[in-house]
Amino acid sequence: MTQKRKIKLGFILHGVGRTWDDWRHPERNVRASTNFPLYRKQAQLAEKGKFDFLFVADSLSINEKSSPHYLNRFEPLTVLSALAAVTDHIGLVGTLSVSYTEPFNVARQFASLDHISHGRAGWNVVTSWLSDTAANFGRKEHPAHSERYRIAAEHLETVQGLWDSWEDDALVGDKASGVFVNPEKLHRLDHAGTHFQVRGPLNIDRSPQGQPVIFQAGASETGRDFAARHAEAVFCGPADLEEARLYYADLKSRAHKLGRKDDLPFILPGAAPIVGLTEEDAEARYQELVALTSIDTGLGFLSRSFNDHDFRKYDLDEPFPEVEHIGNESNQSASQRILKRVRKDNLSIRQIALELATPRGDFVGTPTQVADALQNWFESGGSDGFVLFEPLPGQLDLFVQHVVPILQERGLFRQDYEHETFRENLGLSIPVNRYAVGRKQAG
Amino acid sequence: MTQKRKIKLGFILHGVGRTWDDWRHPERNVRASTNFPLYRKQAQLAEKGKFDFLFVADSLSINEKSSPHYLNRFEPLTVLSALAAVTDHIGLVGTLSVSYTEPFNVARQFASLDHISHGRAGWNVVTSWLSDTAANFGRKEHPAHSERYRIAAEHLETVQGLWDSWEDDALVGDKASGVFVNPEKLHRLDHAGTHFQVRGPLNIDRSPQGQPVIFQAGASETGRDFAARHAEAVFCGPADLEEARLYYADLKSRAHKLGRKDDLPFILPGAAPIVGLTEEDAEARYQELVALTSIDTGLGFLSRSFNDHDFRKYDLDEPFPEVEHIGNESNQSASQRILKRVRKDNLSIRQIALELATPRGDFVGTPTQVADALQNWFESGGSDGFVLFEPLPGQLDLFVQHVVPILQERGLFRQDYEHETFRENLGLSIPVNRYAVGRKQAG
Numbered sequence: 001m002t003q004k005r006k007i008k009l010g011f012i013l014h015g016v017g018r019t020w021d022d023w024r025h026p027e028r029n030v031r032a033s034t035n036f037p038l039y040r041k042q043a044q045l046a047e048k049g050k051f052d053f054l055f056v057a058d059s060l061s062i063n064e065k066s067s068p069h070y071l072n073r074f075e076p077l078t079v080l081s082a083l084a085a086v087t088d089h090i091g092l093v094g095t096l097s098v099s100y101t102e103p104f105n106v107a108r109q110f111a112s113l114d115h116i117s118h119g120r121a122g123w124n125v126v127t128s129w130l131s132d133t134a135a136n137f138g139r140k141e142h143p144a145h146s147e148r149y150r151i152a153a154e155h156l157e158t159v160q161g162l163w164d165s166w167e168d169d170a171l172v173g174d175k176a177s178g179v180f181v182n183p184e185k186l187h188r189l190d191h192a193g194t195h196f197q198v199r200g201p202l203n204i205d206r207s208p209q210g211q212p213v214i215f216q217a218g219a220s221e222t223g224r225d226f227a228a229r230h231a232e233a234v235f236c237g238p239a240d241l242e243e244a245r246l247y248y249a250d251l252k253s254r255a256h257k258l259g260r261k262d263d264l265p266f267i268l269p270g271a272a273p274i275v276g277l278t279e280e281d282a283e284a285r286y287q288e289l290v291a292l293t294s295i296d297t298g299l300g301f302l303s304r305s306f307n308d309h310d311f312r313k314y315d316l317d318e319p320f321p322e323v324e325h326i327g328n329e330s331n332q333s334a335s336q337r338i339l340k341r342v343r344k345d346n347l348s349i350r351q352i353a354l355e356l357a358t359p360r361g362d363f364v365g366t367p368t369q370v371a372d373a374l375q376n377w378f379e380s381g382g383s384d385g386f387v388l389f390e391p392l393p394g395q396l397d398l399f400v401q402h403v404v405p406i407l408q409e410r411g412l413f414r415q416d417y418e419h420e421t422f423r424e425n426l427g428l429s430i431p432v433n434r435y436a437v438g439r440k441q442a443g
Numbered sequence: 444m445t446q447k448r449k450i451k452l453g454f455i456l457h458g459v460g461r462t463w464d465d466w467r468h469p470e471r472n473v474r475a476s477t478n479f480p481l482y483r484k485q486a487q488l489a490e491k492g493k494f495d496f497l498f499v500a501d502s503l504s505i506n507e508k509s510s511p512h513y514l515n516r517f518e519p520l521t522v523l524s525a526l527a528a529v530t531d532h533i534g535l536v537g538t539l540s541v542s543y544t545e546p547f548n549v550a551r552q553f554a555s556l557d558h559i560s561h562g563r564a565g566w567n568v569v570t571s572w573l574s575d576t577a578a579n580f581g582r583k584e585h586p587a588h589s590e591r592y593r594i595a596a597e598h599l600e601t602v603q604g605l606w607d608s609w610e611d612d613a614l615v616g617d618k619a620s621g622v623f624v625n626p627e628k629l630h631r632l633d634h635a636g637t638h639f640q641v642r643g644p645l646n647i648d649r650s651p652q653g654q655p656v657i658f659q660a661g662a663s664e665t666g667r668d669f670a671a672r673h674a675e676a677v678f679c680g681p682a683d684l685e686e687a688r689l690y691y692a693d694l695k696s697r698a699h700k701l702g703r704k705d706d707l708p709f710i711l712p713g714a715a716p717i718v719g720l721t722e723e724d725a726e727a728r729y730q731e732l733v734a735l736t737s738i739d740t741g742l743g744f745l746s747r748s749f750n751d752h753d754f755r756k757y758d759l760d761e762p763f764p765e766v767e768h769i770g771n772e773s774n775q776s777a778s779q780r781i782l783k784r785v786r787k788d789n790l791s792i793r794q795i796a797l798e799l800a801t802p803r804g805d806f807v808g809t810p811t812q813v814a815d816a817l818q819n820w821f822e823s824g825g826s827d828g829f830v831l832f833e834p835l836p837g838q839l840d841l842f843v844q845h846v847v848p849i850l851q852e853r854g855l856f857r858q859d860y861e862h863e864t865f866r867e868n869l870g871l872s873i874p875v876n877r878y879a880v881g882r883k884q885a886g
Contacts (some may be wrong), residue, residue, distance in 0.1 A: 021621070023616065023618070023623060024618045024621060025618075026618070030614065030616025030618070030623070031614065031616070031648075034555075034558040034647060034648060034650075035557065036527075036528070036561075040528070053549045059646065060547070060646070061642075061646065062646045064626045064629070066646075068623040070646065071623065071624055071629075071646065071648075072609075072614065072624075072646065072647055072648045073646060073647060074555045074558065074559070074647065075548075075551040075552050075554075075647070076553035077520065077521060077556060078520055078552055078555040078556050078559060079524070079525075079559060081521040081522070081524035081525045082524045082525055082527055082528040082559045083528070084479075084525055085479070085483070085526070085529050086528050086529070100545050100547070100548065101545075101548065102543050102544075102580050102581075104503070104543070104579045104580060105518075105543065105544065108518040109518050109521055111518075112477075112517045112518035112521040112522060113521050115477040115479065116479045116517070116521060116522060116525045118479075134641065135640075135641075135642035136547045136641055136642055137545050137547060137641070138545075138639055138640040138641065153577065166515075168520040171473065171474065173466065173473025173474070175466070175467040175468075175469070175473070178467060178737055180466060180473070180511040180514065181511075181514055181515075183507045186507070186514075191448065196581055197578075197581040198578075198579055198580070198581065199504075199579050200576035200579065201504065201505060203503070203504065203505045203509075203513065203514065203515065203516060204477060204516060204517065204518070205474075205477060205513055205514075205515045207477075223510070236765055252597070282813040296621075311462060335862040359781075382627070388715070398838075
C-alpha cells in the first residue's frame with residue numbers, strides 16, 4: 001500500500017510584511033524585519049503546526065523606491081542558523097544568489113547549517129543580475145539571460161560536488177592508531193569549468209542530509225527548464241488556480257521530458273490565507289488589510305504592468321481607460337490579466353489599483369473554507385503544497401490552531417514529524433555519495 | 444576616579460582540539476568540530492564565566508596533511524549565529540577572509556549577526572592568499588604580500604562604510620503618515636576604489652553596535668601596521684612572556700605613531716591553561732596531553748621551522764644536530780627560538796619535537812598559580828587579556844570554577860556583564876555614524 005500523498009507546507013518569514021503597506025497594521029512591529037525574538041516565535045509556531053519548512057527570501061540591493069520588506073532584512077544564512085538552534089524538526093530554506101558568491105563559500109555555509117540543524121538545510125537557488133545589484137558588487141554589466149542560467153547551473157553543480165567531498169565514513173577518528181581521516185574517502189572535486197574552477201575537498205565533513213534540499217523559483221522559459229532539471233521544490237506565485245494548474249502541468253512535463261522519474265520537483269505556490277472564525281470575521285480581517293493600502297502603492301503596481309504609464313492623469317473613480325496598446329512587453333501576462341479582471345467587474349482605476357496591492361486570493365474564509373480551498377488546489381493539479389505568507393499579524397497562529405487540525409483529520413497533512421531530516425520528512429531519500437556509487441558499481 | 448583596568452577574556456571554540464593530537468584524548472568526541480550541542484555547552488559555560496567573547500577561527504583549504512582541527516570545521520558565521528540564539532551576553536567573534544568575499548556580503552552577514560545577538564558581533568579580519576586556497580576559488584596566482592594588505596584595508600573600509608548606511612533614526616516607521624524610512628538618513632556609500640566598487644546602501648538597518656568589533660592577528664611587518672591602524676583587538680601567539688612584551692610594546696607604539704589615542708588595540712595572546720587542584724594534579728594532566736602526541740607530529744613541527752629538513756636521518760635520542768645554516772628564511776624567528784631552547788637544556792631531537800607539539804607555556808598549575816601567571820602577563824606589559832584554548836576536555840569548566848573567582852576577587856575581572864553590547868562590555872563606546880558626525884559639525 002502506498003502512502004497517501006500529503007500537502008507540503010512552508011512558512012515564509014517576511015518581517016514587516018508581505019506587501020508594501022502591511023507594516024502599517026497597528027499590531028505590526030515596524031522593526032520586525034530585524035527582530036530575532038519575533039522570528040523565533042514565528043518559527044516555533046510553524047514547528048508546532050508541523051510545517052515542513054521555514055523560508056527566508058532575499059535581495060541584494062535597495063533604493064529609495066524599495067518596499068519596506070526589501071529595504072531592511074536579515075541575511076538568510078545567519079538568521080536560519082540562529083533559528084536552527086531554537087527549533088528541532090522544521091526545515092530551514094534560505095535564498096542565496098549564485099551571482100556574487102563563490103561556490104566554495106556557499107557549499108560550506110549550507111553544509112554548516114545542515115550540521116547545526118541536524119539535517120534541515122535547504123537552498124533556494126536564485127540569480128540576481130539586476131543593474132542595481134551589480135553596482136553593489138563592482139560589476140557594470142551583467143550576462144545575457146540564457147548565460148545567467150548556464151552560470152547558475154555550473155555554480156549549483158559545483159556546490160553539490162563539494163557536498164560529496166567526504167564520504168559517509170571518511171572521518172575515521174581511530175584514537176589507538178592515530179588515523180583521523182581515510183584519505184581514500186576524502187575527495188577533491190577538481191572542477192575546471194567555464195565559469196568556476198574549484199579544487200576541493202570541502203573543509204567540513206558530510207552533513208546529515210548529504211545534500212541539502214534544492215529549491216528554485218523559475219518563471220521564465222529558461223528558469224522553468226532550470227527548475228525542472230535541478231530543483232526538488234519550486235516556489236511560485238500564480239495569480240489563481242487556473243494559472244497554477246498551467247504552471248504545474250508545464251513544469252512536471254518539462255521535468256519528465258528531462259528524464260526525471262521521481263515526480264519532482266514539488267510545486268509550491270505562495271498563499272496568504274486570512275482565517276476568520278466566521279465568514280464575516282474573515283471578510284472584516286481582509287478589509288482591515290485593504291484599508292492599510294495607500295492608493296500610491298496600488299498605482300505603483302498598476303503602472304509597472306503598463307510600461308510605467310501614468311494613471312494619475314485620469315479620474316481614479318471613472319471606468320478603466322483604453323490602455324491595451326501600452327502593455328509592458330516584458331510583463332505581458334500581468335497586463336493581460338489585469339485587463340481581464342477589470343472587464344469582468346467593470347472596475348475603476350482606484351478599485352483595480354487597491355486590489356492589485358492587496359490580492360485577495362482563494363484563501364479568505366473560515367478554517368473549513370480555507371482548508372477546502374487548499375485541498376482543492378492540491379487535489380486538482382494546482383500544487384503539491386504551499387508556502388504561506390502571514391498577511392496580518394496573528395494569522396499563523398489561527399492557521400496552526402484551526403486549519404492544520406482539519407487538514408490532519410482529512411489525512412492531508414502529517415500528525416507529527418516522522419524523520420530526523422528535512423529531506424526525509426519531505427519524502428525524499430538521502431542521496432548516496434557519488435564516490436560511493438562509483439565504488440559500488442566497480443565492486 | 445578611573446576604573447581599574449580589567450583582563451579581557453576570550454574562549455576559542457576549536458572542536459576536536461588545539462593541536463594535532465588532542466583529538467586522541469579518551470574524552471574527546473572525534474566529531475566535536477561539527478557537533479553543535481558541544482559548541483553550545485562550551486559557549487554557555489564561557490558565558491557563565493563572564494568571558495568577553497567566543498572566537499571561531501577559520502581556514503579555506505585542506506589537503507591530506509592538514510591537522511584534524513583544520514580538516515573539519517563549522518563555517519564561522521553560521522555557527523556564531525546559532526550560538527547567538529542560545530547565549531545572552533558573550534561576544535561572538537568570527538574569522539572571515541577578505542580574499543574571496545564581497546564587502547557587501549560580509550557587511551550584511553556581520554550586521555545580521557549583530558542584530559540577531561543584540562550587539563555582540565566581532566569580525567577577525569584575515570587575508571588568505573595561499574596557493575592551496577586560491578585553487579578553491581578559481582585563482583591561479585595571488586597578489587604580493589604588501590598588496591594583500593592594501594586590498595584588506597580597502598575591503599575593511601568598504602564594509603565599515605556600509606555599516607553606516609543607515610543612520611540611527613533612518614527607520615521612521617510612521618504608520619499614520621505611511622513614511623517607513625527617511626531617505627535623507629539612508630546613504631549610498633558610492634565607494635569607487637582600486638579593488639572594490641560598491642554603491643550601497645546596505646539592505647539592513649543600523650545594528651546595535653553600529654560597528655561590530657574589529658579583530659586582527661598581524662604578525663609580519665605589514666600585518667602589524669594593519670592591526671595597529673585598524674584593529675580594536677589583536678589575537679597573537681607569542682611563545683613566552685618575553686616575546687609577548689616585545690610584541691605588545693611594538694604594536695602599541697605603532698598604533699600611537701599612527702595617531703591612535705585610545706590605547707587600542709587590546710593585545711590578547713593565546714593561552715592554554717592546564718588547571719589542576721594540586722601542582723601534582725596539574726602536572727599529571729599536562730603529561731596526559733604529552734602522552735597523546737606522536738613523534739610524527741613533533742617532527743612535523745620541527746621540520747617546518749627548518750626548511751623541511753629531514754630529522755629522521757639522525758638518532759632521535761642523540762643531542763640536537765648542527766642545523767643553524769638551514770633555518771627557514773620565512774620563519775627565522777621560529778628556528779632561532781628552537782635553537783635557543785635546545786641549547787638551554789641540551790635537548791634531544793625527540794624531546795624538542797614533542798615539546799614543540801605540546802607547548803607547556805606559563806599556565807600549568809593550581810588555580811592560584813594560573814591566576815598569578817595571567818596577572819603577571821597582564822600587569823607586566825605582556826597583554827590586555829587572553830584568548831583561552833582548552834588543551835584537555837574539562838579545562839574550561841575548571842577555569843570557570845576555580846580561576847575566574849580568584850581573578851574576580853583580585854579586582855582583575857568583571858563580576859558580571861555590565862552592558863548590553865560586546866563593544867561596551869570591552870569598554871569601547873558605540874561609534875557615532877559618519878553621516879551624523881558630518882551633520883553635527885555642520886550644525
